[in-house]
Amino acid sequence: MDVIDDGRCFICGKDNPIGLKAQFIIDPEQRRAETTVQIPEHFQGWQGITHGGIISALLDEICAQACMGSGMQVVTSELKLRYRAPVPTGSTIRVVGEVTGKRRRLVDAKGRAELDGQVVAEAEVVMFRLG
Numbered sequence: 001m002d003v004i005d006d007g008r009c010f011i012c013g014k015d016n017p018i019g020l021k022a023q024f025i026i027d028p029e030q031r032r033a034e035t036t037v038q039i040p041e042h043f044q045g046w047q048g049i050t051h052g053g054i055i056s057a058l059l060d061e062i063c064a065q066a067c068m069g070s071g072m073q074v075v076t077s078e079l080k081l082r083y084r085a086p087v088p089t090g091s092t093i094r095v096v097g098e099v100t101g102k103r104r105r106l107v108d109a110k111g112r113a114e115l116d117g118q119v120v121a122e123a124e125v126v127m128f129r130l131g
């Protein structure tokens with residue numbers, strides 16, 4: 001399986017006009033990635049509350065970025081999520097991911113989203129290494 005980054009990812013793509021255009025701080029030694037994003041109003045589910053799928057996508061992406069930042073090309077195989085608190089649209093959240101282990105072609109990672117220092121969602125992710 002080949003994957004291509006053409007800049008149109010709805011989380012990170014610079015060329016996706018309706019995307020979040022997230023930018024990442026990558027620490028390859030710690031196998032860690034971090035981003036801070038403001039959630040636009042049009043990403044709501046319930047009135048005024050960010051859709052859970054958006055939070056999920058951010059946690060998926062940050063874990064993928066932590067893998068890619070440490071030199072591994074991956075796709076997501078499995079994602080387990082815990083939503084701890086609602087995220088109001090318009091708010092700015094910090095999303096952090098890190099690689100926690102490797103098993104043959106599988107890479108384990110975990111991520112968390114924080115609002116004002118409070119963890120609002122956590123994820124455990126299994127990535128599949130390509131190549």
Ligand SMILES: CCCCCCCC(=O)SCCNC(=O)CCNC(=O)[C@H](O)C(C)(C)COP(=O)(O)OP(=O)(O)OC[C@H]1O[C@@H](n2cnc3c(N)ncnc32)[C@H](O)[C@@H]1OP(=O)(O)O
Nearest residue numbers: 001005009012060061064074075076077078105106126128
């Ligand atoms: C520009 C930046 C973009 C960032 C993107 C963010 C990340 C994403 O959103 S990626 C997109 C979403 N993910 C996908 O589209 C992936 C879809 N899935 C697939 O393509 C395939 O299932 C894939 C590649 C994961 C595995 O494919 P395949 O070659 O069929 O392997 P498969 O036979 O299923 O598994 C190989 C081995 O790994 C094991 N395995 C795979 N996944 C898991 C898992 N989650 N847990 C345990 N074992 C697993 C299998 O059991 C198997 O083991 P064994 O060899 O012992 O039988």
